Amino acid sequence: MTNSSTIRRAIRSVCLLLVWCCLAAGGASVGFAEPQPASQPLAADIFAYLDEADSTKAEVMLQRLLANPDTTIDQVSRAIQTGRTYPAMPVGTMADEQIVVRERTYHYALSVPLTYQPGKGYGLVVCLHGAGFSGDAYLERWQHRLGDDYLLVCPTYPSGAWFTRQAEDLVLAVIERVQAQYHVDPDRVFLTGMSNGGIGTWLIGMHHAQRFAGLAPMASGLDSVLLPFLANLRTTPVYIIHGAKDQVMPVELSRTISRELAAIGYPHIYREHEREHPMAGGHFFPREELPDLVSWFNAQHRTPVPTALTVIREASHFQPFGWVRIDATDPIAAFADDLVSKRDELTRKKRYARLDVSVAAPNRIEVETGLVQRYTLFLNDQLVDVSKPVTVVTNKQVSFEGMVTSTVETLLRQARARKDSRQLFTVQLAIQVSNPAP
Template sequence: LFLSTTDAKTESQVLERLKSAQVSNATVKALLRERIKTHTGPVGLQNNLQIKHNGKDHPYSLYIPETTKPNEKIPLLIVLHGLGSSGANTLPVWVKRLNNEFAVLCPNYPMGAWWARPAEDMVLHLIEQLKEQYNLDNDRVFLAGLSNGAIGAYMIGMFNPDRFAGLLPIAGSITPRYMHFLVNLRNTPIYMVQGAHDPFFPVQLSRRVHKILYDMKYPVTYREHGEKGQAHGGHFLPQSEVPDMVEWIRKQKRRHNPQVVRMTREGNHMGAIHWARLVEGKNLALLELPGPESPNPIKKDGKIATLFATRKSPNHFEVMGQHVIEYDLFFNTETVDFEKPITVTTQRIQVQGNKLAPGEKKISYKNKVTQDLSVLLYGYKKFRDPTRLYDGRVSILLESTLVHRDSSEERANKKPVFSSRSQSVPYQTQPLL
């Protein structure tokens, strides 16, 4: 009932009944992980499908391998088309490249403007919808795109890196303004293909992206080819690049509970990445590239918040941040011992001359954390991902704010500088993740 309802009151009532019955997190996690899921949707090539999002119908094309067994998990590759193309044109090419081994999803979006927030939301919504019809392998979901689609692969992937096992931007790049967000790809492998003679996307942009990722020691593969196509110069994916790329895809699998989580955030993207979430930042920018649908409010002169979180040892976490007011850390039995206190330290990243340097390290939290069914069930309901289950959280408030986000007395009476609290916030008024 909790997973199927959209009513907050019903959710709260179900949680209260579960807690009254003393149902443990371990019991619920076992049930979620043992749920046998079978495929209910058709297989083979499917065109002219539609998803309704924001009141509009968006077409998409889909391939599900005909040899798929009823309970078999299927890896999924999402491919974003470029300007002038479509999902229907894109799908058969990629099905053949992957030797009919993967499910392939090719959505449509006007002008291939995948960088727009409505397009991002639509793609994520479509993935979740397909999970209801097919037993998709959550640890082998990939996002690729060519040309404008490559921009989308970067943008959607950078802002939601823990959703994907890998990113494949082909014949496209991002501008320096958005290269700040490459920091988010700490645990998400990326395979870049760029033509040296691409007349639409200067190769210098892709080289710069590669250098940034390489210098940070991130999992990046960069392939630069010198071929020239008849129609678009070097703006395409040569057949000679396909075998190595497909072999790379086959080897990738999403990481669980990474030791280090790094993120840069602007105000339109404040979701969790793995087990850390930046809840509120200081005077954050609101970035939105224009697209065919109305954008969210834009604020280009704001700040970009940074949060680096490291699990130094079991039950010991160190966090560094800049322009951060509040952040959350999420824990499960795979990463901490709930019978022992958890220590969280925080350092502000400060500007010293022309360099950034960590400030004084302070203890932000040192106490036990109680496992909470609210954290577990709201988190699962958000992503429907049995490999992404958290039992408890700690919220760290670094400074006071006049922003009022919910009705709880604890949030309404915030104390300045490094006050912290456990997960006692009423979750029905503040949905998780």
């Protein structure tokens, strides 16, 4: 089992070593793609609401939409799924883009195929650099390997400290920025990273697994207190690469994760190579491994609304996870801002909230919980027939039985919060977990 000292020693070592991906570099000139035709008026109003940064203004816009008789569930769903248009945006290599997150300016590098067409949905690969590198350096090593079906974005974070809450916010903000500007297929967003970037891939990917079509962490690992969060990857494929002779991040870190995934029955790919780099030793990503990884990307498509989910949460991550959200719990661990340093008793004991949910039969949802006091289900017609009664069984007791109500307000509010055109929910159902009888 891994421990905190192993991870910390590895992080200190990697900060002194320049990590080489050893992939061919390249660039592209900048041009402009042609815009799509303008959207219909209702769709324009819907997207104006979804994209409005000011919450007060957004609420006014929402009330206007709800007062419009044309704002129906069918019309809104159709508009969100198919009605967004994308403006003329640069294509090619943009090595120094900027974004402000928590009042701090960060940089990211972006590559858009010269053949980009706004009418087509593209895959998006998000790559997190290691210590001693920056996003633009990784961009050069990746962009020509992906081909014309992918956008590539590589944010830069100081020292490659992707295991912090600030870095997590940056990655999510960059993804939302790129999705707002370019036509990204939300079912083909991938997160990958090398060394410290691989640690970030694990942490961000596990806490936000429902956003990604796949994770590809390289030469990285996890502290043992974080291993329970692997359960969140129930429907998120993983491709792991690690060098057997890695002297910075010991290969046993990835071997442990692979064993944990196998133990909980999650299929994954584990690639262990014997190669060494003149400067980085075994701590690098060999170019020979890339074709198989890109082929794997090509084969993955996210299931946006799976019929079964597992979610593990500590107290600082209570955002929705797919179609469920943990709302209140017994006392559980709460991570510090760097997500790894806090070592109080609840963290050492891995005291986390757990929820397993599945559509067990038509209009019957079964839930098993641990340390959860209240949770919320977000439903749509992919999960239940809203014209018929729905039964929710929690810990083998019926906790809800009856009709549920679909509303366009729920649809719009959830669409704005999630920014995901494939995860649209019209029903919000809060469930109080009953304490077992003594």
